[in-house]
Amino acid sequence: MGLLNSVRSRAGLALALVLGVASAGTLGGCKPKKTGSSPTPAASGSAAAATGPCAEYAAKVCAKAGAESPACNSFKEATDLMAPAACTAGMQNIQVTLTKLTALRGECDKLVKTLCDAIGPKTKTCQMVTTQTSSFPPARCKMMGEHVPQIIEDLKKMEAANQPLSPELQAEIASGSAPAFGPETSAVKIVEFSDFQCPFCSKAATVVDQIKAKYGDKVRFVFRQYPLPMHQNARGAAEAALAAFAQGKFWEFHDTLFKNQQSLDRPALEGHAKEAGLNVPQFKKALDDKKFADQVEADMKLGEKVQVQGTPTMFVNGQRVENPSDFNSLASMIDEALKGAPHG
Numbered sequence: 001m002g003l004l005n006s007v008r009s010r011a012g013l014a015l016a017l018v019l020g021v022a023s024a025g026t027l028g029g030c031k032p033k034k035t036g037s038s039p040t041p042a043a044s045g046s047a048a049a050a051t052g053p054c055a056e057y058a059a060k061v062c063a064k065a066g067a068e069s070p071a072c073n074s075f076k077e078a079t080d081l082m083a084p085a086a087c088t089a090g091m092q093n094i095q096v097t098l099t100k101l102t103a104l105r106g107e108c109d110k111l112v113k114t115l116c117d118a119i120g121p122k123t124k125t126c127q128m129v130t131t132q133t134s135s136f137p138p139a140r141c142k143m144m145g146e147h148v149p150q151i152i153e154d155l156k157k158m159e160a161a162n163q164p165l166s167p168e169l170q171a172e173i174a175s176g177s178a179p180a181f182g183p184e185t186s187a188v189k190i191v192e193f194s195d196f197q198c199p200f201c202s203k204a205a206t207v208v209d210q211i212k213a214k215y216g217d218k219v220r221f222v223f224r225q226y227p228l229p230m231h232q233n234a235r236g237a238a239e240a241a242l243a244a245f246a247q248g249k250f251w252e253f254h255d256t257l258f259k260n261q262q263s264l265d266r267p268a269l270e271g272h273a274k275e276a277g278l279n280v281p282q283f284k285k286a287l288d289d290k291k292f293a294d295q296v297e298a299d300m301k302l303g304e305k306v307q308v309q310g311t312p313t314m315f316v317n318g319q320r321v322e323n324p325s326d327f328n329s330l331a332s333m334i335d336e337a338l339k340g341a342p343h344g
Helices: 013-018 052-065 070-081 084-092 094-104 106-119 124-133 138-145 148-162 167-174 199-218 234-246 250-259 266-275 280-288 293-305 327-340
Strands: 189-194 220-225 313-316
Touching: 052 070, 052 084, 052 094, 084 094, 094 106, 106 124, 106 138, 106 148, 124 148, 138 148, 167 189, 167 220, 167 293, 189 199, 189 293, 199 220, 199 250, 199 327, 220 234, 220 293, 234 250, 234 266, 234 280, 234 293, 250 266, 266 280, 313 327
Parallel strands: 189 220
Antiparallel strands: 189 313
16 A cells, blocks of 8 residues: 655645654545655565464454554464364454453554544545554654654645545646647546556556547546656656647647556657657657646645645546546446536
């Protein structure tokens, strides 16, 4: 699972370093790299060997301790070595083990209640906190307890990112001269912030083709540039795409770039321009003059305003799409938006 980034993110360092959770709306995406995160311990490779009463014993303990917790992983390793009779005996007295686990989890349970009371027990962010902390050892929860005010502040910002954009922000990201297809008057507007060097954006590009094929002129789709800092060729590719847009060849060039993500340096971009049928001298001059650099920067500032935390990030009528690379879930959102759209 991708980690919350600390660059261009609205969530602060306390949450990034201590909680290490996935950011809203960026499942399966590219995110700016951060430091200080602690990977979740991997399950033991031998755990799958336990069967029968030992597998049942381990499963009940892990359900209480947390499936990805160190206690669960250690217990799986132990039951893998235990005799079935020993596991059966353990099952007969499992309440003793579960009671001890409850006591050990007290710090984490207390932390979850404190955080969820502050951000709202029914919010998506509370659900995420509950899920994530189930894998934490008590010592980590205790450490987090020392940073509760900062974490609550960051979680509130994260929850704000889950809310639909205001009508003003919806209009701002959907208007202007960015590459787009579909009528400007459409009641359903989809906006994507993308990075040509991000492999997840390449998957989302396939979804965009499916949107175009299924919905045609029923929706308006707007493409915004959001090159991430760790992708050294992404900004140049973004400027090149806008140079292609100026020549009326954006979508052809868009497809070419995503099909050639390993070849996005300047010579490769010029080759792609020739392949797409662009006026290459005009294209090269636009890049030399940094003609579209300001437009790329403007898109990125728009992305920051709507809390883009990674790419691809997509909105349907201002509602953040949880997984922009999954056409079925995106189509459900579009269908729902079309149902609510005025007819005439």
